[in-house]
Structure formats: structure tokens, C-alpha cells
Amino acid sequence: MNIILLGPPGAGKGTQAKLLQEQYGMFQIATGDILRAAIKNGEPLGLEAQKIMDDGKLVPDNLMIRLIEVKIGQLKPGTGFILDGFPRTVPQAEALDEMLAEQHKSLDAVIELKVDEAALIERVSGRFSCSNCGAGYHEKFKPTKTSGICDACGGKEFCHRPDDNAATLKTRLKAYQEQTAPILPYYRQKNLLKTVDGMAGMEAVHQLINAVLKAAKSTAA
Numbered sequence: 304m305n306i307i308l309l310g311p312p313g314a315g316k317g318t319q320a321k322l323l324q325e326q327y328g329m330f331q332i333a334t335g336d337i338l339r340a341a342i343k344n345g346e347p348l349g350l351e352a353q354k355i356m357d358d359g360k361l362v363p364d365n366l367m368i369r370l371i372e373v374k375i376g377q378l379k380p381g382t383g384f385i386l387d388g389f390p391r392t393v394p395q396a397e398a399l400d401e402m403l404a405e406q407h408k409s410l411d412a413v414i415e416l417k418v419d420e421a422a423l424i425e426r427v428s429g430r431f432s433c434s435n436c437g438a439g440y441h442e443k444f445k446p447t448k449t450s451g452i453c454d455a456c457g458g459k460e461f462c463h464r465p466d467d468n469a470a471t472l473k474t475r476l477k478a479y480q481e482q483t484a485p486i487l488p489y490y491r492q493k494n495l496l497k498t499v500d501g502m503a504g505m506e507a508v509h510q511l512i513n514a515v516l517k518a519a520k521s522t523a524a
């Protein structure tokens with residue numbers, strides 16, 4: 304299956320994508336992660352994107368579209384994908400349709416995670432990750448089992464995303480409302496959009512998404 308997870312920053316797209324990847328073997332394509340890796344590795348894409356990301360704004364469509372085209376083209380035949388962070392504008396959604404048609408692929412579902420704005424601030428400001436393996440945590444909702452030690456690799460150093468602060472979050476939410484939310488009617492019209500209550504716990508949201516995917520599968524069959 305090929306799906307898109309949509310939702311504002313902190314809605315839980317990355318967490319849910321990882322759970323789906325584990326369960327179904329679909330491949331998570333997280334544009335934010337790809338850009339952060341490009342910054343870390345000093346790649347030209349990273350140099351171009353860094354300031355924009357730090358300001359909480361959106362990287363230009365042409366760069367993102369090219370990036371996704373390459374990533375989707377690299378998937379092994381038969382491997383489904385979960386897009387996490389793309390598309391973020393209507394032109395990106397239109398370009399995705401075109402490239403999928405060219406690659407004889409299609410979307411099975413677009414899942415919107417709906418979360419109250421106040422919860423987003425709490426979710427985003429508390430998250431951190433292991434500097435060594437990248438495992439993600441949250442001060443309140445998902446702390447490490449032993450304080451100061453990564454559950455996954457035993458690492459002792461952690462970092463916060465530079466754009467996970469209250470001021471930048473404001474700009475990111477504005478970008479979501481103004482540039483990304485107009486995608487919702489685009490997919491609703493195509494009968495692909497399903498909205499899930501993202502306020503529930505991590506496992507409950509996963510089950511809600513599973514139910515959507517089951518329904519999409521049986522419609523396709």
C-alpha cells in the first residue's frame with residue numbers, strides 16, 4: 304500500500320509511520336529527516352534548506368519534488384511507502400500525482416492526524432532524540448527507561464531539533480494552515496482522505512490507522 308500521513312508538526316506522523324513500517328514493511332519517506340541528514344552531512348541540499356528550516360518556513364517545491372521523485376524511484380518493486388512530511392503544498396500534491404502515474408503507482412489512502420493546537424505545543428517542545436542512533440523520545444509521553452540513557456543503543460547524548468521551540472513552532476503552524484491544509488480538500492475530492500483522532504494515545508491512534516488501511520484494502524480488492 305502507498306499512503307500519506309498528513310498533519311501539523313507534533314501530530315505524530317513520524318511515530319505512526321515508524322509503527323506502520325514495523326508492522327507492514329512499508330517504507331517511511333520522511334522529508335524532514337532526509338533534509339536534517341543532508342544538513343548534518345554538509346550536502347548542497349542541506350546548505351540550501353537549513354536557514355529555511357530553522358525559520359520554520361517551507362523549502363521550495365522544486366527541491367522537494369525532485370527529492371521525492373528520486374526516493375520513490377529507488378523503492379524496490381512491490382514495496383509500499385508512507386509519505387511523512389510530503390506533500391506540504393498543493394503543487395507538491397499535484398506533482399506527486401504526476402510522478403506516481405509515470406511510475407505506474409497510486410495512492411491507497413491519505414490519513415489526516417487531527418490534534419488540538421495546545422497539545423501540539425506540548426508535544427513539540429518536549430521531544431528529543433538520541434544523538435547517536437536517532438531514537439525519538441518525549442520528556443512527558445515517552446521518556447527513556449533509564450534517565451539519560453537511550454533505550455535503543457545505550458547512548459548518553461541527546462538533542463532537540465532547532466525548530467522545536469515555541470517561536471518557530473508558531474511559523475510552522477502558520478505554514479501548515481496556509482500552505483498545507485489546502486491539500487485536504489484536494490484529497491477529499493479524490494475520495495482518499497480519512498481523518499483520524501490524533502489526540503488519542505500512540506497505540507490507540509495506530510489502531511485507528513489500521514482500521515482505515517483495512518477498509519482501504521477491502522475497497523481496493
Ligand code: AMP
Pocket residue numbers: 312334335336338355356357359360361362363367387388389390391392395466475
Ligand atoms: P518535519 O520534520 O516534517 O517537521 O520537517 C521539518 C522542516 O523541513 C519543515 O518545517 C520544512 O522547513 C522542511 N520540510 C520538510 N518537508 C517539506 C516539504 N514537503 N516541503 C517543504 N518543506 C519541507
